[in-house]
Amino acid sequence: MAPSVTAAGYRLISYSQLGQFDSDGPDCEGAEAEYTIAKFGADVLEVLDVAALSYQIVLTKADQVPARELAACVSATAAALAKHPAAYPELITSSSRGGAGIPELRAAIARLLAERAD
Numbered sequence: 001m002a003p004s005v006t007a008a009g010y011r012l013i014s015y016s017q018l019g020q021f022d023s024d025g026p027d028c029e030g031a032e033a034e035y036t037i038a039k040f041g042a043d044v045l046e047v048l049d050v051a052a053l054s055y056q057i058v059l060t061k062a063d064q065v066p067a068r069e070l071a072a073c074v075s076a077t078a079a080a081l082a083k084h085p086a087a088y089p090e091l092i093t094s095s096s097r098g099g100a101g102i103p104e105l106r107a108a109i110a111r112l113l114a115e116r117a118d
Helices: 002-007 037-051 067-081 102-117
Strands: none
Touching: none
8 A cells, every 4th residue: 555655645654563474573572561552652653743743632532431531541641742842732532423522623623634735
């Protein structure tokens, strides 16, 4: 897929988890247990920051998390994003089942397309 994306003129960064596909994986025994999805996410954000690519976080499946847990996750994620220069400061929570956040997501995509059209 990457060749067709780049041939269409888009910039592509492909990131795989340690030990996946072309990467050699962790250097020391037991390191796999320390490489969590949270660590993977933090690594991806760092790559985007270094590449100076702006991004906005969308937390999906918001309907599957109790409201108190979702609020805590949104707060922690927003605090973490404040440390990333390329991150859009507002995040979106969405649920495709109930439709929550979908209008906001569509508006964010429309805003991005409008900015790119200029």
